[in-house]
Amino acid sequence: MATILLTGFAPFSGKKTNPSWEAIKDLPDRYAGTHRVVKVELPVTWEGAGEMLERVAQECKADAILSFGLSGAVSNLLFETQAFNYGGNYADEDGLKWDRPYIPDPKAPSRVTPSITYTQAQNWIGSTATLDQSTNAGAFICESVLYRLGAKFPKIPHLFVHFPADSGNSEFSSYQGKMPLSTMRAAVVLLVQGVFQNLLGVGYTPWGDRSILPTPxxxxxxxxxxxxxxxxxxxxxxxxxxxxxxxxxxxxxxxxxxxxxxxxxxxxxxxxxxxxxxxxxxxxxxxxxxxxxxxxxxxxxxxxxxxxxxxxxxxxxxxxxxxxxxxxxxxxxxxxxxxxxxxxxxxxxxxxxxxxxxxxxxxx
CATH class of the missing domain: 2.60.40 (Immunoglobulin-like)
Incomplete structure (x- = not known):
């Protein structure tokens, strides 16, 4: 039995929803009958997000971890190619700032890269959505999650993708970049299938609620x-x-x-x-x-x-x-x-x- 862990974030900055969680929360819990898809909503806090990520990944014995976050400045999906071991001086939902290393261990790497490559992710998503790549994960909670994935779980297939805002939700009207939630969800489905089939050795099988994709x-x-x-x-x-x-x-x-x-x-x-x-x-x-x-x-x-x-x-x-x-x-x-x-x-x-x-x- 193989297990993929999907992570999104809770709402922040006064919003009621976060598309990184909305896109994954209703996806099926099983793949091909016996394989698992575990979903967790991480808090937008410096200490809570990392602690929950590590705890859930160990508890569910994740074979792969796909993490997602929100960036209101992008119009396409954004694949993060690296993360550095130092937080930005930005306040989280608890008001805490983190202008220091995410992991204060002298042996911790200063920089990590995801084990799933941009090319792999792009091939799996295909024409469903445009996937851009970035070298700056933002020095906020999202980068701290990607860094922990690379530092704590380097041998487990993992990635981090930023979503635009949900174009169908009026609370994101002021955000620069937007995309239909259905497109984000469809991209997640294809990434999950790509990992199961190509990295975890699970054969092709239909997966996902059919409402995930627009009617052809x-x-x-x-x-x-x-x-x-x-x-x-x-x-x-x-x-x-x-x-x-x-x-x-x-x-x-x-x-x-x-x-x-x-x-x-x-x-x-x-x-x-x-x-x-x-x-x-x-x-x-x-x-x-x-x-x-x-x-x-x-x-x-x-x-x-x-x-x-x-x-x-x-x-x-x-x-x-x-x-x-x-x-x-x-x-x-x-x-x-x-x-x-x-x-x-x-x-x-x-x-x-x-x-x-x-x-x-x-x-x-």
Missing amino acids: TLTVMRPDPPRNFWPSATTDTIMFSTFARFSSVPPVAGLQIPTSETPVSLPEDVLTGRCYSASGEPLHASTTVMARTWRTYYGSDGLLQIKLNKVGDYTFPLRFELYGVTTGGYRFVQRFHLHYDRDATGVIPPTQLGVYRTSVELLV
Whole structure:
């Protein structure tokens, strides 16, 4: 069993909330059934934050620690690359100032760096949020936490990321930098998954409440004319194309598609299709989903080519469902309605197979 400790901060400076805690407090406590995600709200005090951090990390036997704080001066996520062993002359919530080393031990290092690198964190977050890096952690409680992580737990994977203010909370209206809380939470989800999968040896698994990520929006243009048709005297195949734009959806796990005009078949565990009759009866049709002209599946545009091979005799209309999985563990389905368009006389022209997207939704 592996354990990741997440830390955020309590409100300070008269505020009622702190996004560094709001973004993590409601995340699930279990990962893949047996692994733990422990969350703790640190006080904004020089003595209390460090004491609680060390105590909880030891009690839960943390295998990795991801810490977060608030900076109203940034507009993006900010990865702190170093911390020094000396506090700034700033008063905490108890009114105490700390213009001396965080750890007054002559053997304590003067400077530490997080064991999780900026590049690792950036790769895990992907296009979900912009992650900048900083060499100045602020000489306040946040830097003291990062310093203690490096000095006390150097062999445990750890990092510290500053969040902007919550753009949806009016109490932060005077802050310079803001970001939706949902984006911060989505970034935390991806960091947790990245650590579990890449540093702690836990396989990929869906994790996180589905409300963490915004609902994807898909724009589907009129498809290319189908190359073959059902029913047909010469073929049992339909192939149609649809242009889809996925926004606010994290990368599909492990899927890298080179730029090519040649369609590339997608793994069934990434994208798969199912075909049904108008009454909802499952149809035995083998499905191949291919993509082309996609560099990656990273929240970008792409052309999907869907190939259906029928088994048996079917009558139109048909329903086709395209299922996918995002890195955040969210399954989604895009539904199509396939039918023949009749002309004014009621005749079905052989080239008028209509393909329309009817809905898209996230699944539990």
